[in-house]
Amino acid sequence: MKKIVSSLIIFLIILLTGVAISKSDSIKYNNTMNRLGMSEEAVVLHTKSKKNLVTAVQDLTAKKKVSSYQLIFFEKSNSDIGYIYSHGNINKLPITSGRYFSADDFISQIPFAIQGKSSELEAYKPQSQAYIKVDNRYISVIGNVGFDGADILNSQTLVSLSPNQPKSKYHLNQVTTVLDGRAVSNKESFNKIKKVLHVKSTHKYVPQTDDFTNAETSNNGELYLVGIVLLVFLIVAVDFYILVPLKYDLSRSHLTGDLKNNYRNGLMIRYLIYTLVPFAVGFAAVNWKIVIISHNTFNLFMTISVLITILIGLSQIFFVKRSE
Numbered sequence: 393m394k395k396i397v398s399s400l401i402i403f404l405i406i407l408l409t410g411v412a413i414s415k416s417d418s419i420k421y422n423n424t425m426n427r428l429g430m431s432e433e434a435v436v437l438h439t440k441s442k443k444n445l446v447t448a449v450q451d452l453t454a455k456k457k458v459s460s461y462q463l464i465f466f467e468k469s470n471s472d473i474g475y476i477y478s479h480g481n482i483n484k485l486p487i488t489s490g491r492y493f494s495a496d497d498f499i500s501q502i503p504f505a506i507q508g509k510s511s512e513l514e515a516y517k518p519q520s521q522a523y524i525k526v527d528n529r530y531i532s533v534i535g536n537v538g539f540d541g542a543d544i545l546n547s548q549t550l551v552s553l554s555p556n557q558p559k560s561k562y563h564l565n566q567v568t569t570v571l572d573g574r575a576v577s578n579k580e581s582f583n584k585i586k587k588v589l590h591v592k593s594t595h596k597y598v599p600q601t602d603d604f605t606n607a608e609t610s611n612n613g614e615l616y617l618v619g620i621v622l623l624v625f626l627i628v629a630v631d632f633y634i635l636v637p638l639k640y641d642l643s644r645s646h647l648t649g650d651l652k653n654n655y656r657n658g659l660m661i662r663y664l665i666y667t668l669v670p671f672a673v674g675f676a677a678v679n680w681k682i683v684i685i686s687h688n689t690f691n692l693f694m695t696i697s698v699l700i701t702i703l704i705g706l707s708q709i710f711f712v713k714r715s716e
Contacts, residue, residue: 406674429483490535
């Protein structure tokens with residue numbers, strides 16, 4: 393009965409691990425959405441240049457052999473409005489209606505917009521097409537984005553930029569420029585972009601204030617990952633608990649030779665059944681019922697736990713054999 397209870401505990405540990413990873417994924421995804429899909433490598437570019445935004449984009453497209461990147465120019469007076477340009481790097485956001493920007497939108501002669509579901513910028517919808525008024529002109533809203541709990545994303549409005557558009561109302565010194573993509577980690581490409589935009593300095597992008605200078609760290613699900621490590625130790629404890637009566641049965645047996653070897657092998661099989669079967673059932677249950685993005689993390693946990701379980705069983709039975 394104790395062994396069955398122990399197997400049930402292992403099963404519950406697997407489920408708890410799945411829940412912990414799912415919660416961690418949810419926090420990370422929510423944070424990513426509040427970063428408007430940008431990575432943790434995204435940087436704010438400081439420049440006092442009076443170059444027009446469209447002119448800046450034109451100068452960037454003239455540069456050859458630049459790695460993929462995305463630029464968002466946020467209005468300094470209202471960071472809920474941004475102008476986005478993408479070069480081979482489109483960080484798609486969760487669409488609630490319509491569509492997200494495509495590569496064609498960033499070479500189009502007219503701008504398009506997407507809006508968060510709680511954007512304060514009023515949209516006009518004379519017929520089936522919605523429009524917003526930006527820079528004294530009406531821009532088509534091609535899609536709406538949103539994600540529960542991602543307040544920054546939900547209040548955002550993004551307008552596409554293109555080198556083929558008329559000049560923008562804004563210049564580089566009037567916006568906060570954020571860069572993301574492979575170009576950030578490619579020194580040559582990064583230097584080319586900084587030269588075009590006349591960048592004086594940079595810092596990490598943290599979307600907590602209008603000027604993105606707040607460097608406070610946010611919860612990114614690390615506590616759940618610490619809990620997963622503790623669950624591994626709990627599995628080890630349960631493994632030893634299952635082994636205690638099995639080792640006792642082996643130590644008090646008076647069998648010798650092949651009979652004792654067969655008995656020892658039987659105990660090992662019983663141990664593996666009590667431990668590996670709940671692993672398999674738990675793995676199936678997690679993949680069936682729990683939404684996980686970080687499958688590699690869960691699979692790594694399962695692999696390490698199973699290997700530790702098998703090694704503990706083999707080492708303990710080997711120890712009993714040697715001590716006799």
